[in-house]
Amino acid sequence: MIKKTLSLALSSILVFTLLTACGSETTSNSSSTNSNESNTATTNEPTPQTDNNETASDFDSDRIIGVFTREDGSGTRDAFVSITGVGDDMYGDAAVKTETNEIIASVEGNAFAISYVSLGSLNDRIKTVNIDGVAPSAATIKDGSYAIQRPFLVCVSDEKLNDELVKDFIDFILSAQGQAISAARWIDAVDNAPEYTPSGLTGTLKVGGSTSVDPLMQSLRTAYLDLNPGMEIEISGGGSGTGISEAASGVIDIGMSSRGLRDSEKEGLTDFVIALDGVAVIVNVANPVENLTMDIVKSIFTGEIVRWNQF
Amino acid sequence: MIQKKKEQIMQVIFQIAALASILAVALICLFLFAQGIPAIARIGLFDFLGGKLWRPTVAEPLFGILPMILGSIYITGGAIILGVPIGIFVAVFMARMCPKPIYRFLKPAINLMAGIPSVIYGFFGMMVLVPLIFELFGKRFDMMSGDSMLAASILLGIMILPTVISIAETNIRAVPQELYEGAIALGASHERAVFKVILPAAKSGVMAAIVLGVGRAIGETMAVKMVAGNQTMLRLPYEYFKGVRTLTTNIIVEMGYVERDSLHFGALIATGVVLFVFILIINLLFSIINQDKKSGGSK
Amino acid sequence: MEKILKILRRKKPMDWFRFLLVWASGIMTIAVLLYLVGFIAVKGLPHIKPSLFALTYTPENQSLFPALVTTLIMVGMTLLVAVPFGVFTAIYLVEYAKRGSRLVRVIRMTTETLAGIPSIVYGLFGYIFFCDWLGWGKSLLAGCFTLAIMILPLIIRTTEESLKSIPDAYREGSFGLGAGRLRTVFRVILPSAAPGIFAGIILSVGRIVGETAALIFTIGGVIRLPESLMSQGRTLALHVYQLASQGLYPNEAYATAVILLAVVFGINALSGLVERRFVNKLK
Numbered sequence: 001m002i003k004k005t006l007s008l009a010l011s012s013i014l015v016f017t018l019l020t021a022c023g024s025e026t027t028s029n030s031s032s033t034n035s036n037e038s039n040t041a042t043t044n045e046p047t048p049q050t051d052n053n054e055t056a057s058d059f060d061s062d063r064i065i066g067v068f069t070r071e072d073g074s075g076t077r078d079a080f081v082s083i084t085g086v087g088d089d090m091y092g093d094a095a096v097k098t099e100t101n102e103i104i105a106s107v108e109g110n111a112f113a114i115s116y117v118s119l120g121s122l123n124d125r126i127k128t129v130n131i132d133g134v135a136p137s138a139a140t141i142k143d144g145s146y147a148i149q150r151p152f153l154v155c156v157s158d159e160k161l162n163d164e165l166v167k168d169f170i171d172f173i174l175s176a177q178g179q180a181i182s183a184a185r186w187i188d189a190v191d192n193a194p195e196y197t198p199s200g201l202t203g204t205l206k207v208g209g210s211t212s213v214d215p216l217m218q219s220l221r222t223a224y225l226d227l228n229p230g231m232e233i234e235i236s237g238g239g240s241g242t243g244i245s246e247a248a249s250g251v252i253d254i255g256m257s258s259r260g261l262r263d264s265e266k267e268g269l270t271d272f273v274i275a276l277d278g279v280a281v282i283v284n285v286a287n288p289v290e291n292l293t294m295d296i297v298k299s300i301f302t303g304e305i306v307r308w309n310q311f
Numbered sequence: 312m313i314q315k316k317k318e319q320i321m322q323v324i325f326q327i328a329a330l331a332s333i334l335a336v337a338l339i340c341l342f343l344f345a346q347g348i349p350a351i352a353r354i355g356l357f358d359f360l361g362g363k364l365w366r367p368t369v370a371e372p373l374f375g376i377l378p379m380i381l382g383s384i385y386i387t388g389g390a391i392i393l394g395v396p397i398g399i400f401v402a403v404f405m406a407r408m409c410p411k412p413i414y415r416f417l418k419p420a421i422n423l424m425a426g427i428p429s430v431i432y433g434f435f436g437m438m439v440l441v442p443l444i445f446e447l448f449g450k451r452f453d454m455m456s457g458d459s460m461l462a463a464s465i466l467l468g469i470m471i472l473p474t475v476i477s478i479a480e481t482n483i484r485a486v487p488q489e490l491y492e493g494a495i496a497l498g499a500s501h502e503r504a505v506f507k508v509i510l511p512a513a514k515s516g517v518m519a520a521i522v523l524g525v526g527r528a529i530g531e532t533m534a535v536k537m538v539a540g541n542q543t544m545l546r547l548p549y550e551y552f553k554g555v556r557t558l559t560t561n562i563i564v565e566m567g568y569v570e571r572d573s574l575h576f577g578a579l580i581a582t583g584v585v586l587f588v589f590i591l592i593i594n595l596l597f598s599i600i601n602q603d604k605k606s607g608g609s610k
Numbered sequence: 611m612e613k614i615l616k617i618l619r620r621k622k623p624m625d626w627f628r629f630l631l632v633w634a635s636g637i638m639t640i641a642v643l644l645y646l647v648g649f650i651a652v653k654g655l656p657h658i659k660p661s662l663f664a665l666t667y668t669p670e671n672q673s674l675f676p677a678l679v680t681t682l683i684m685v686g687m688t689l690l691v692a693v694p695f696g697v698f699t700a701i702y703l704v705e706y707a708k709r710g711s712r713l714v715r716v717i718r719m720t721t722e723t724l725a726g727i728p729s730i731v732y733g734l735f736g737y738i739f740f741c742d743w744l745g746w747g748k749s750l751l752a753g754c755f756t757l758a759i760m761i762l763p764l765i766i767r768t769t770e771e772s773l774k775s776i777p778d779a780y781r782e783g784s785f786g787l788g789a790g791r792l793r794t795v796f797r798v799i800l801p802s803a804a805p806g807i808f809a810g811i812i813l814s815v816g817r818i819v820g821e822t823a824a825l826i827f828t829i830g831g832v833i834r835l836p837e838s839l840m841s842q843g844r845t846l847a848l849h850v851y852q853l854a855s856q857g858l859y860p861n862e863a864y865a866t867a868v869i870l871l872a873v874v875f876g877i878n879a880l881s882g883l884v885e886r887r888f889v890n891k892l893k
Contacts, residue, residue, distance in 0.1 A: 073570075078368075093554070097541075098567060241570045241571075245570060314790060318790055321792050328702065336723055343731070420640060426877065428874065430870075530727075530729065559823070563823065587731050
């Protein structure tokens with residue numbers, strides 16, 4: 001008897017999964033074609049007006065807000081929670097993603113999502129929200145009116161500080177040419193930077209750390225190698241913490257960090273601010289929200305507001 | 312004389328090679344425990360294993376891995392519920408019921424399934440399963456996203472299928488033909504003979520297949536990380552539409568940003584130690600089952 | 611005809627139910643596999659283009675060539691380390707050691723333990739031991755040693771099986787002709803067991819190619835042609851992981867996944883071939 005009911009239960013599970021499996025093929029196909037269409041639609045006609053009219057009516061604001069956050073220890077998260085006042089009370093239900101681009105992909109694929117990324121990583125697959133009426137941009141970050149911002153820095157151990165390759169590369173980063181690259185997508189950190197003259201050195205530098213600083217470092221690398229063809233620069237990821245500790249232990253020559261050094265990390269390390277960055281709050285392109293106050297952002301990320309129509 | 316020397320030297324070389332696996336296990340234990348145990352000691356064993364909160368970076372950090380232990384158990388349990396019955400039925404199908412031409416296609420297909428890298432499964436889960444679950448259940452169950460225990464369980468259920476199938480099949484095949492023939496002679500139909508006589512006779516082998524499946528599911532990292540949501544919240548078993556973090560994903564999610572030689576780092580290694588102990592327990596179970604099988608077979 | 615009718619009459623409703631259950635499971639499993647492979651193939655095949663195989667990786671071409679080369683190097687080096695140890699261990703267990711001795715029991719136990727350890731734990735260990743304690747840093751070398759330990763049990767087990775399957779008559783014949791134990795092992799037993807050992811090696815190649823969790827901490831993430839064993843690298847599977855989780859280049863991610871799947875297909879076909887030849891030979 002027990003066996004019979006058990007087998008019946010199993011068979012019902014089977015049938016259920018079979019059905020969903022069959023359903024999956026059809027629905028996922030249709031959904032993928034849908035998303036393709038909407039993708040092309042948004043890229044072909046980026047006129048916000050029609051887009052908004054269309055989607056505002058579709059947007060079901062009674063749905064749960066899909067909160068996505070970075071993992072503990074990430075520089076972007078550090079900056080975001082300390083400035084917005086979320087602090088240590090990050091909403092426990094928020095899904096944790098470990099890379100900037102993972103966050104972007106998640107927000108792109110979920111109409112009810114909200115998250116935050118570095119200003120330099122923004123693209124048109126997601127929508128940026130104004131904070132207290134201020135859009136994140138170089139100007140608003142430099143004058144401080146856009147509040148969610150942080151420094152990008154590189155750090156070098158005291159022994160490596162006298163290494164001429166390291167010195168030359170850092171000279172380049174802090175020069176007018178280097179800062180122009182910082183200013184292109186982020187915000188330059190050095191006023192009246194001196195001109196850099198190519199040194200013609202040869203050798204290899206190992207740079208590693210924050211994935212937020214990575215795109216900037218890639219651009220800096222390309223420009224530097226154009227000026228000094230004999231050089232090679234290897235860039236690895238791992239995050240700010242890894243970059244700092246590996247720079248301190250000498251595994252790499254230059255560490256990248258997207259947060260200030262903690263006191264425990266400062267010993268034996270010298271840091272240079274190479275750019276400023278804003279942290280932008282992002283939502284899905286279908287979301288009609290244009291502006292959020294800092295308080296609402298805080299409430300969303302601490303879990304006090306859980307639906308899009310609760311504010 | 313030279314010949315004899317050569318023999319002896321080679322024997323020593325073989326012996327040394329044979330010691331390599333012992334050395335490897337010893338090193339793994341030594342280094343994991345050397346880094347993990349002090350961290351557990353500093354956190355406190357009960358605060359570590361029974362702590363409900365994982366707050367590694369706050370001023371007074373909390374390192375409780377109970378949510379991850381439960382997460383691993385839930386997801387593995389879900390995978391077993393979904394994967395094992397199907398796996399056993401497929402094994403029965405392959406061993407006793409399927410026509411030869413189908414078998415010739417099915418066998419390599421199952422082998423291929425075992426060989427597909429977990430990133431591919433994870434990618435598939437991310438692109439197909441997660442959006443599908445969000446679309447089907449998102450509104451009804453107030454899901455934040457498709458990243459959920461359900462997604463991870465379904466994906467793992469698929470991933471353990473080849474393990475369960477191939478081991479269960481071998482064991483079902485190993486059941487003596489006389490048992491089957493006896494059942495048929497007594498008037499049982501083919502299906503009845505297979506289900507009521509052969510399957511029970513292969514019970515310990517099927518159990519072994521399940522245990523190995525559990526091992527595979529508990530240890531899976533990349534695929535789970537891509538679909539499970541990775542929240543450190545303590546979940547209840549019925550919160551299947553919410554995300555969770557497992558022991559394996561706890562390591563992979565936070566290793567990137569961790570400060571070397573900090574307590575946080577130690578706690579992550581200690582998570583690995585707990586996982587290791589889990590696996591040792593499962594191995595022990597497996598060898599007990601195998602022992603049973605052998606003694607049962609000799610009777 | 612009569613026979614079929616007889617069989618049909620024998621079946622009761624419960625039997626039909628069992629019959630359906632088993633068939634449905636089989637079909638479902640195959641459907642899932644076909645859907646998975648088909649999905650990746652349909653999305654990826656159109657995006658395989660020559661630029662994916664460019665010599666150097668740039669953000670524009672997302673070339674997988676450096677990852678492919680790194681994968682080959684990793685496979686070669688890992689096998690170079692693991693195969694001698696694995697095969698010698700198996701030779702010791704089957705040909706030299708007294709069956710059932712304590713050492714054999716311990717070795718067998720440790721091999722089983724190694725086989726069960728999840729790859730993420732190997733990754734942690736590799737990071738603590740090879741990268742950190744031995745000071746190799748994240749490098750191909752550290753990754754390959756980590757993987758070598760990981761595939762060791764697989765090689766030991768398959769080699770052991772195939773050595774055991776060699777009939778004792780071979781050994782007796784060889785001893786009878788006056789050959790020593792060593793000569794017997796290398797001239798008689800290993801050649802006959804070679805296909806089985808080879809099948810095990812191919813299985814290990816499959817594991818190396820598909821591994822990510824053990825490598826992510828040990829070989830780093832730099833994608834360029836490795837210059838030495840101490841440089842960082844990224845294997846094909848790791849590359850798929852990066853592309854997939856970043857979501858920046860979905861088309862390239864699918865295309866790279868197709869290439870990875872193709873490699874896995876190839877390895878599987880090869881192992882099937884070897885297995886069949888081995889079975890034929892034994893017959």
